[in-house]
Amino acid sequence: MVTAPASVPYERYSPEPAHWWLARVLSDLGKQSGLGADDVDGLCVSSFTLFPDTAAGLTQHFGLTPRWLDHVPTGGASGVITLRRAARAVQSGDASVVACISGDTNHVDSFRAMLTTFSRFSQDASYPYGSGGPNGSFSLMTSRYMDAYGVKREDFGKLCVAQRDNALKYPHAMMKKPLTLDEYMSARLIADPIVLYDCVMPCAGAEAYLVMREEDARAQNLPYAHILSTVERHNSYPDDPVQIRGGWALDKDEFWSMAGISPGDVDLLQTYDDYPVISAMQMEDLGFCEKGSVSEFIQSNTFTYDGTFPHNTSGGQLSVGQAGAAGGFLGLVEAIRQLTGGAEQNAVPDAQYAAVSGFGIINFDRGLCSGAAILGRT
Numbered sequence: 001m002v003t004a005p006a007s008v009p010y011e012r013y014s015p016e017p018a019h020w021w022l023a024r025v026l027s028d029l030g031k032q033s034g035l036g037a038d039d040v041d042g043l044c045v046s047s048f049t050l051f052p053d054t055a056a057g058l059t060q061h062f063g064l065t066p067r068w069l070d071h072v073p074t075g076g077a078s079g080v081i082t083l084r085r086a087a088r089a090v091q092s093g094d095a096s097v098v099a100c101i102s103g104d105t106n107h108v109d110s111f112r113a114m115l116t117t118f119s120r121f122s123q124d125a126s127y128p129y130g131s132g133g134p135n136g137s138f139s140l141m142t143s144r145y146m147d148a149y150g151v152k153r154e155d156f157g158k159l160c161v162a163q164r165d166n167a168l169k170y171p172h173a174m175m176k177k178p179l180t181l182d183e184y185m186s187a188r189l190i191a192d193p194i195v196l197y198d199c200v201m202p203c204a205g206a207e208a209y210l211v212m213r214e215e216d217a218r219a220q221n222l223p224y225a226h227i228l229s230t231v232e233r234h235n236s237y238p239d240d241p242v243q244i245r246g247g248w249a250l251d252k253d254e255f256w257s258m259a260g261i262s263p264g265d266v267d268l269l270q271t272y273d274d275y276p277v278i279s280a281m282q283m284e285d286l287g288f289c290e291k292g293s294v295s296e297f298i299q300s301n302t303f304t305y306d307g308t309f310p311h312n313t314s315g316g317q318l319s320v321g322q323a324g325a326a327g328g329f330l331g332l333v334e335a336i337r338q339l340t341g342g343a344e345q346n347a348v349p350d351a352q353y354a355a356v357s358g359f360g361i362i363n364f365d366r367g368l369c370s371g372a373a374i375l376g377r378t
Helices: 018-033 055-062 075-092 110-116 120-129 134-149 153-167 181-185 214-219 247-259 276-285 294-299 316-320 324-340
Strands: 002-011 042-046 068-071 097-104 189-191 204-212 224-234 268-270 353-362 367-377
Touching: 002 018, 002 324, 018 055, 018 097, 018 204, 042 055, 042 075, 042 324, 055 068, 068 075, 075 097, 075 204, 075 224, 075 324, 075 353, 075 367, 097 324, 134 189, 134 276, 134 353, 153 181, 153 276, 153 294, 153 316, 204 324, 224 247, 224 324, 247 276, 247 367, 268 324, 276 294, 276 353, 316 324, 324 353, 324 367
Parallel strands: 042 068, 042 097, 268 353
Antiparallel strands: 002 204, 002 224, 097 204, 224 367, 353 367
16 A cells, blocks of 8 residues: 655755655655654665665665665656555565665755766766756657657647646645646747747755555555556657657556556656657547547546546646656656545546556657556545
8 A cells, every 4th residue: 555645845946865855755744644763664765866876875874674675766656656666565564664765965966966977878978068957858759759649739739738737736846827728839949849848947855655565554554556557667668769658558557457557547647747749648648539649638528636537636847846756656656645635626536546647767769667546535
């Protein structure tokens, strides 16, 4: 079971290291659950700015003595992948309570510094030629996707506007000003065809949750959600010249079969959304609409928490902010809140099932890691 969703409110810039943010969210987990350091015997960590430490180094920093430990360097897919691995650790008896934590700092120059060492691809093939960072990569992917499937900028704009509407009801969102489609369409060009509102804003913050057995959650009087299915895939469709599909398409049938439900049963979807094109890709590849029909799907739904097909009900990264690897946890933590009574003004009425998907580790023309999960209300 998954429980105790925790978020540390984001800040645009922070003088504190990633360790400080991770410590704060771990403390929040303890306050929510009533569990102490001796009760947590599993730890799973995701962070871009933790270097030179890893999850192992954090055990000494935080005074933990886990018997199961994992460090998941999969960025935007990390929320789902840590959930999957922590659940298997609890199932196998390797741990009883696993704290899954993710967080990053954001100094004035830390994002640029991270880009220079993000991957060997970025060091050798992108950054030296002035194409460091995700804007160039997603410009390429967005152009290819629009050409292949007839998706329009207005479609991406509708997703961005709906997420901003959701963010206005989410207390931790950094973007608190309403966004209109006209403002989106006239926004400053960043990397053709990507405009300002297509891009996430880097910030500092942390997200976390706990994985444990149902009887242990009940003993602590914690509301929890069932984990009905999880999948992960890496380097999917490597022969595609430019990515227009992800690993979700390879695992879609197993994903729904494992959960015992269909896409039509889902009450809300949380996609990884560093750019709207990847949200559209996830909607198609997870089976919520046919490949090539996402434009019609977008125009047929509101995507707001109180409308049709609620999507990224917190506002997603595009309106909450991208706290490094914690961006990969944002949608999952929000889904847990929605199913356990923790959502407030942005609660989806009577939500029973939530789908969460992740996407991460961008190289020049694709993201390497994908994952998805279905959670169910108890």
